[in-house]
Amino acid sequence: MSTHSTPPLQQRVSTRLRATHGLTVTSFATLPGGHSGLTYRVETDGGNFVVKAVPEGQRAIGRHDMMRQAAILSALADTDVPVPRVVEIDPEEPAWFAMELVAGESLEPVLDNPPVRPDLAAARMVRAAEILPRLHAVDHRRIPGAGEVLSPADELRRWTRTLRAVPPELVDGGEKLLALLTDCIPEGVDPVLVHGDYRLGNIIAGGDEPVALIDWEIWSIGDPRVELGWFLVFADGTNFPGVGREVAGLPSAGDLVAAYTGTSGSGLPEMTWFDALGRLKMAAIMGHNLRRHREGRHHDPDQEKLPDTISRLIDTATELMAGKR
Numbered sequence: 001m002s003t004h005s006t007p008p009l010q011q012r013v014s015t016r017l018r019a020t021h022g023l024t025v026t027s028f029a030t031l032p033g034g035h036s037g038l039t040y041r042v043e044t045d046g047g048n049f050v051v052k053a054v055p056e057g058q059r060a061i062g063r064h065d066m067m068r069q070a071a072i073l074s075a076l077a078d079t080d081v082p083v084p085r086v087v088e089i090d091p092e093e094p095a096w097f098a099m100e101l102v103a104g105e106s107l108e109p110v111l112d113n114p115p116v117r118p119d120l121a122a123a124r125m126v127r128a129a130e131i132l133p134r135l136h137a138v139d140h141r142r143i144p145g146a147g148e149v150l151s152p153a154d155e156l157r158r159w160t161r162t163l164r165a166v167p168p169e170l171v172d173g174g175e176k177l178l179a180l181l182t183d184c185i186p187e188g189v190d191p192v193l194v195h196g197d198y199r200l201g202n203i204i205a206g207g208d209e210p211v212a213l214i215d216w217e218i219w220s221i222g223d224p225r226v227e228l229g230w231f232l233v234f235a236d237g238t239n240f241p242g243v244g245r246e247v248a249g250l251p252s253a254g255d256l257v258a259a260y261t262g263t264s265g266s267g268l269p270e271m272t273w274f275d276a277l278g279r280l281k282m283a284a285i286m287g288h289n290l291r292r293h294r295e296g297r298h299h300d301p302d303q304e305k306l307p308d309t310i311s312r313l314i315d316t317a318t319e320l321m322a323g324k325r
Helices: 009-021 066-075 118-136 150-165 172-182 222-233 255-259 271-294 301-324
Strands: 024-029 038-044 047-053 087-091 096-100 190-195 203-206 209-213 220-222
Touching: 009 024, 009 038, 009 047, 009 096, 047 066, 066 087, 066 096, 087 209, 096 301, 118 190, 118 209, 118 222, 118 255, 150 222, 150 271, 172 271, 172 301, 190 222, 203 271, 220 222, 222 255, 222 271, 255 271, 255 301
Parallel strands: none
Antiparallel strands: 024 038, 038 047, 047 096, 087 096, 190 220, 203 209
């Protein structure tokens, strides 16, 4: 069916929820802040939901592949990984799915507003590290559409491409860091299901307890240390000068790794490399966003706050890698 003959999304959602669940839509509003597809808050006479949809005219690939997101959420429904319940899936293009609206708070303590109370931020971060093994214990072989397994070398190649797509002056020192990472790529461990953007900003919490892990647009099968290294970036507000804040009492990287492994030791080899990789990834993403702003592709003056953070991430990652030698 062509997009010209497809009813508007609100009409499609309303019709499907009434036909399948006997629900009447009373409100249909855009949810701000999403970066993958279109996201809406949908209120009905029988409960509230979140609808995620492929933008009109966009191909359903990558971050816009709503069916892939719906598939992983559905696959995790019978596990102990906290995820929203999917209530409806419509594969007709442009595809969409609806999931329950989970009550709670999803805030990144070092970046988001309003600020999270320091003791609550610390407790949430430890609990997030403690429940991450539940996700990594899921049998990924039973999940359809997972794609290829990504090794540490694959991850480094991916982010090397991203970094090198940014003008070098925006990511000064990036090539030196890439060389240090390339010189000692760790051997992979048994692959697991990884969320891809695991951090408190993507975890809805009730108090200090995680109640729903959201934003599954880049899930994959890969090395668990890649996931943990990314999570560690957000445990230190000094990583984000000019754009973030320091939060007193947040757990250290060692504390979070220990919470993940359940041991007093690290229990994970080569975590320094993955900590540095996480910083490289964030620097590459921020460099890409700054480039888009300066080229006029996405005007956002706040992007001009990023250079100090990009430098800090590259410098501290380089220091970590130099310390390994």
